[in-house]
Amino acid sequence: MTHWFHRNPLKATAPVSFNFYGVATTPAATKVCNDLRLSRTRLLELFTDSSCNPEMMKNATDLYFSLLQGFILSLDDSSQECKLRYIQNFKWTDTLQGQVPNITEDEAKDVHRSLKIAAGIFKHLKESHIPKLITPVEKGRDLEARLIDSYIIQCQAEAQEVTIARAIELKHNPGLIAALAYETANFYQKADQALSSLDPTYAGKWRKYLNLKSCFYMAYAHCYHGQTLLASDKCGEAIRSLQESEKFFAKAEALCKEYGETKGPGTTAKPSGHLFFRKLGSLVKNTLEKCQRENGFIYFQKVPAEAPQLELKANYGLVEPVPFEFPALNAHWTPETLAAFDLTKRPKDDTAKPKPDEEVKPLKEPDIKPQKDSGCQIS
Structure with missing residues (x-):
């Protein structure tokens, strides 16, 4: 299959720590941030893991987005944006301008x-x-x-x-x-x-x-x-x-x-x-x-x-x-958890030059060597 399909490069992304020190004011708020960091890291690892299967990818994706949506969705089902909507910027490469036989x-x-x-x-x-x-x-x-x-x-x-x-x-x-x-x-x-x-x-x-x-x-x-x-x-x-x-x-x-x-x-x-x-x-x-x-x-x-x-x-x-x-919003997100994020305590200068560990590094796919290519046998 690697010989048959053309694939554009995987998008690479800068690390995101979700370390909102001072902003996350309770253990519940801190736990959400920690879970987000870990679930995002795990998801990115799976993109280059040749042993990954669709179920593993879906579970990791669902966990990450169920947590991330607490930064996007309003918890009271109102049309207003969540107050955390702008708390974190994400950096990605652009695909084009940036950077198994015997099936x-x-x-x-x-x-x-x-x-x-x-x-x-x-x-x-x-x-x-x-x-x-x-x-x-x-x-x-x-x-x-x-x-x-x-x-x-x-x-x-x-x-x-x-x-x-x-x-x-x-x-x-x-x-x-x-x-x-x-x-x-x-x-x-x-x-x-x-x-x-x-x-x-x-x-x-x-x-x-x-x-x-x-x-x-x-x-x-x-x-x-x-x-x-x-x-x-x-x-x-x-x-x-x-x-x-x-x-x-x-x-x-x-x-x-x-x-x-x-x-x-x-x-x-x-x-x-x-x-x-x-x-x-x-x-x-x-x-x-x-x-x-x-x-x-x-x-x-x-x-x-x-x-x-x-x-x-x-x-x-x-x-x-x-x-x-x-996926549905993660159960860790409650009105109390959201209220525990105090945006008045954010650092004043959010436009500072990115630190070295925030740079977007290319995402290298695993080099899978195909076996003898005998076609697409699927019956």
């Missing part, structure tokens, strides 16, 4: 579910929280609508890739596979369009990845659509559909090379070396040769000059973001 069925389900959840998180942030930020979002930065939209769509597209791989392994109807591939290709195209007006210095590499995946799944769509046409005795149209598949596959191969040579943030995937990619090339070649043989012996149909239109709509397997909500 089992259970692992495939985890990947599929996690991508849908990720899409839901991006969607929730875009609709419910980004509009409320104190500082307006800068153009071309992480929280801007164009980038968030692209993240949402890419998550949906990659989740559908898992669906397609399973459908192929289980030899589902070629018409269903063609429709899913066509929908996935369109997702990647939309994700690319969302980034089209961004500076190519930062988004160029990401866009090459989205382009190559769009072409790859267009090749899949035409290939399996050709099989459907052949099964309906439309051999001439099937040949033309396979020829179109050949064209898109060749374009995807060329884009893989361009993507690998393009400078930009993010890890570099190697789709052209992946068995799932190479299998398609062989499938297109063999299916086209079969169609041409059948046409020479049985059908004698004229091959159309224009490729058949792919007016395909998948009725199954389409991915929608999983609705996301932050």
Whole structure:
């Protein structure tokens, strides 16, 4: 899987101690601050822990945000902001401008579910929280609508890739596979369009990845659509559909090379070396040769000059973001705890130059070496 998906760099963040000495005036208030510091540290550790699983990540995330929301939400359900809303600033890098083969069925389900959840998180942030930020979002930065939209769509597209791989392994109807591939290709195209007006210095590499995946799944769509046409005795149209598949596959191969040579943030995937990619090339070649043989012996149909239109709509397997909500407010937050924070005792100078331990250090992902790449076996 590390060879197959392009990933932008993980966002890095400056340490936050939540040490509000003098402001937190009771043991209960101090405990909330200590729990926040520990839960945040643990969550950040999990981002680079190769042994982390989705349940561990969810539990750590829920604990941290249940505590953090006491700095955001009003405890009396009023529309007024919590008095602690501005007590702590957070520093993050910007993703673009700052800084497993033999997958089992259970692992495939985890990947599929996690991508849908990720899409839901991006969607929730875009609709419910980004509009409320104190500082307006800068153009071309992480929280801007164009980038968030692209993240949402890419998550949906990659989740559908898992669906397609399973459908192929289980030899589902070629018409269903063609429709899913066509929908996935369109997702990647939309994700690319969302980034089209961004500076190519930062988004160029990401866009090459989205382009190559769009072409790859267009090749899949035409290939399996050709099989459907052949099964309906439309051999001439099937040949033309396979020829179109050949064209898109060749374009995807060329884009893989361009993507690998393009400078930009993010890890570099190697789709052209992946068995799932190479299998398609062989499938297109063999299916086209079969169609041409059948046409020479049985059908004698004229091959159309224009490729058949792919007016395909998948009725199954389409991915929608999983609705996301932050966890409930932690039980440690009570009116008494909130009242114990005395903001009049905050240090006067909050604009001082950051200390060395407050600097944002790059977040390095673990270097996981894939084993022998035998494709995406999920059945």
